Amino acid sequence: MPSPKAKNPNRSGGSPVLGGTGGRCDFMPLTKPLNRPSPQSHLLQRQGSDPTTARLRASESPTRRRGSSSSTGSASGQGLSDEDGIRLNPTFLGVALSSLLAVDLWLSKRMGVCACEDSSWGSVRPLMKLIEISGHGVPWLAGTAYCLYKSDTVAGQEVMLNLLIGLLLDLVLVAMVKGVVRRPRPTYNRMDMFATVSVDRYSFPSGHATRAAMCGRFLLAHLVLAAPLRVLVLLWTGLVGLSRVLLGRHNVTDVMFGFWMGYCQYNLVEMLWLSPQTLLGQLT
Numbered sequence: 026m027p028s029p030k031a032k033n034p035n036r037s038g039g040s041p042v043l044g045g046t047g048g049r050c051d052f053m054p055l056t057k058p059l060n061r062p063s064p065q066s067h068l069l070q071r072q073g074s075d076p077t078t079a080r081l082r083a084s085e086s087p088t089r090r091r092g093s094s095s096s097t098g099s100a101s102g103q104g105l106s107d108e109d110g111i112r113l114n115p116t117f118l119g120v121a122l123s124s125l126l127a128v129d130l131w132l133s134k135r136m137g138v139c140a141c142e143d144s145s146w147g148s149v150r151p152l153m154k155l156i157e158i159s160g161h162g163v164p165w166l167a168g169t170a171y172c173l174y175k176s177d178t179v180a181g182q183e184v185m186l187n188l189l190i191g192l193l194l195d196l197v198l199v200a201m202v203k204g205v206v207r208r209p210r211p212t213y214n215r216m217d218m219f220a221t222v223s224v225d226r227y228s229f230p231s232g233h234a235t236r237a238a239m240c241g242r243f244l245l246a247h248l249v250l251a252a253p254l255r256v257l258v259l260l261w262t263g264l265v266g267l268s269r270v271l272l273g274r275h276n277v278t279d280v281m282f283g284f285w286m287g288y289c290q291y292n293l294v295e296m297l298w299l300s301p302q303t304l305l306g307q308l309t
């Protein structure tokens with residue numbers, strides 16, 4: 026049976042959505058774009074899972090009061106905000122995602138113990154910033170370019186050239202995802218990072234985490250390293266990711282996704298691998 030909203034004569038269309046109030050099949054207006062939920066709507070989600078309660082709380086919020094002239098009653102249909110559209114029809118995936126994000130924000134804030142000098146672990150901040158620089162794009166690009174220039178074996182040049190390609194690919198892919206997702210950095214982050222570009226005001230995914238994961242895999246696969254050094258590479262990768270959250274630069278999910286993305290980027294580098302044979306084949 027359709028929900029009371031379906032009785033609204035102003036509605037021009039709707040689609041059934043499973044998981045509506047009380048497990049019924051509710052209708053969601055097709056004419057209204059479903060924007061990403063605002064931070065406020067996450068708050069609403071956390072304050073009460075009951076959609077009716079959430080709607081009532083939304084009508085008490087200052088933003089709703091300010092714009093109350095256009096939203097005098099949800100029954101009119103015109104007064105429904107995008108938030109209402111989403112909150113009245115919470116899908117399982119929506120609730121799961123909102124819960125994950127709420128846990129992510131809470132955990133990240135608790136872990137941001139080096140976010141500034143006055144933080145509880147503020148004295149460790151300089152060490153965390155050193156780890157940050159060790160995973161920054163500039164030293165990696167400059168170091169790889171230098172090794173490529175200095176390398177006097179074809180094998181060495183091949184490895185360095187492909188690492189350079191991987192690093193550039195990483196910058197482009199991370200910039201694209203950051204530009205699309207546009208998740209702001211945590212509010213408690215101090216934007217005092219060395220050499221950033223415009224998309225670096227966004228947080229998802231962590232560019233340091235993608236680079237650490239990709240370079241870590243690259244080093245383990247292409248350098249002949251003794252066991253302690255292999256452990257050190259793994260440790261460094263983990264520390265770069267952890268330092269992003271401790272410094273308050275990122276939320277945990279930014280780093281987790283960054284690790285996964287960097288891991289996949291390495292597969293891409295392997296797929297696109299440029300060998301002297303490939304290069305010579307291209308030239309002849």
Ligand SMILES: CC(C)=CCC/C(C)=C/CC/C(C)=C/COP(=O)(O)O
Pocket residue numbers: 161162163166196218219220221222225227228230231232233234269274
């Ligand atoms: C050649 C060229 C375009 C170099 C750009 C290198 C550069 C400025 C990379 C940015 C590195 C950076 C600050 C990434 C942000 O990392 P998150 O972990 O904070 O996302």
